Amino acid sequence: MAELSLTDIRKSFGDTEVLKGISLTVADGEFVSLVGQSGCGKSTLLRIIAGLEAPDAGEIVIDGQPVNDLPPKMRNIAMVFQDYALYPHMSVAENLAMPLIMARLPLGARLPLMRLVSPRHKAERPGIMADVEKVAAQLRIDHLLDRRPAQLSGGQRQRVALGRALVRDPKLFLMDEPLSNLDAKLRVQVRKDIAELHDSSGLTFVYVTHDQTEAMTMSTRVALMQSGTFLQVGTPNALYTQPERLDVARFIGSPEINNLPGEAIAGRVHLAGRPLDLQVPVDGPIQIGIRPEALAVADAPGLIFPAELDRGHLTELPFKKRLLEDLGPELVLHGSFSHFPDVDIRIRAQKSSKFRLDGPTASRTDLDVLVDPDMILVFDAQGERLTTTSRMQPVEGVA
């Protein structure tokens, strides 16, 4: 059980400032993901929490205790690495036992061959093996204990790495892109395993990933990083529906949010020269973000669009379809509005059972697309989110 608190963490490598004053509090039992593109500093931050890297400034507190000066082993943390970092020359059982051997045996009893003569080794061995077997059973790797890592599949190695982290009963679980070496199908499986592990253990997790899907599906909160700072920290839903910046809106969500230039005239949002039923507190050029599922195609039998689309004040724009991706239960249409031929637009639609690929909806290229002002995110020219109000009622955001 542990709470983690970071205050104004800074770190530079040479002239490159990697972390520019990071502050974050992770509550006991929380699952926080650090997400961002490679090079944003997320792995460095995790290594600083682990104690593998020392910050230039700032304070790290685990469970009320400042740990800046403590080595990794004293911080009571566990870490799972991207390449698993299993000891290739040891069996699975030995890998799992390693943290316990290091913690429970003095140096003299750990030296080679001492296992044969050291009384301390003899006394501790059964307890260590019992703990190893318990964790192995919990992770369903008890049948693999005698194998070496090279004889295991990727998913099994991943579980051994989890086991080695779990066996020492850590307060804080750190994970550095643990799924990136797995194939797509296994990734979904291990994602579920990790989420279940979090639920059942009640431990505090900090998880680093560049994959927004992983972050969104597993976390209680997501911290989105860019160039050494947090862009936004919040629940997955808050990041998706209430992004504070255009960068956040673009990073979170797949397919990516549609981004169109717009204009505010006398506080009213205009898209493609047409006034929308939407007010913003600025004038001049603005940026409009529309999620792919917030667009609807008019007269499209076989497609289902969200019921929240308010038919009352929709704006209709001509759209040229270039590509249709059939994802099974849903479709993604790629194309562009006639007013913005250079901007790629993605529309996501549910298929109904009546949908047919050779039907009229799929074969047409010129479509009319409906834009619902209530489902639009508006950002200023610098990418900061603007609060919007509808003429009819104040809009807090999109459901």
Added chain:
Amino acid sequence: MASTAAERAQARLAYGLVAPATFLILIIYIVPIAVVIGMSLTDYTLISDYYEFTGLENYTRMLDEEPFRNALWNTFVYAAFLMPLAFGLGLVIAIAIQERQQFRSILEVLYFLPVTATLTAMALVWAALMDSRQGVLNGTLELVGIPGLNWLGSEALVLFSLAIISLWALIGFNMVLFLAGLTAIPKSLYDAAAIDGADGAIDKFLKVTWPMLGPTAMFVAVTNSITAFKIFDTVAVLTQGGPNRASEVYLYLAYLEGFEYFNMGYSAALSLVFLAIIFAFALLQALVIDRKVHY
């Protein structure tokens, strides 16, 4: 067996393509070895065309001869002194250099430099350093009050002096091999070890570095032992086996028998025994390394 014209043409082409390499291997390796084997069964000398087939007499003669036992013993003493030091120092220097951020490549080049130098020429430099009256080594020793040593002129010391020269030439080679092995160890293993509690120098070495270096270490040990047994050039240049045959090592004996005493038959037999020893080491390497490389 019926074969079409196309198949026969294909076969002719295949034989034609492997013929040059086969021919070269034959005349460079196979035929000379066969000639040496044949020669070792005769009493052929360089000074006479007449020779007789003597069977295994050359080999049984070895067992009785004191020079053979002396040469074998000298070579083992020299190797027993050289190998652990070359291995240990090479490893220590490699680890020390690996930990450095600055000047790493400069240090690597400096330590590797002796490997690139011609040992025969460098042996003369060492002879000057080790000179018992004017040598820098003795000068330095006398500065700190230790009486000078007769490095290359003392029966008790000459093998160790030769080993020191070889050590100087060998450390850089071992260092480069160990560095390659160290660089291949994933950094995350040390991170994992630090989190597991193995963050001290001894634990890091015992739990990660040494086991991960296993295959490299085996390779270094075996190539070093072969190098040690092949000592010839420094002996030929500096001591000619002296003083009083105290540095008469195996290959130098084979050279003496063949080209000084003209007993080519006996010399050929000595060479073949040497080949068998080297082959045993190579076999050991192949067997043990293959089993040790489990990752």
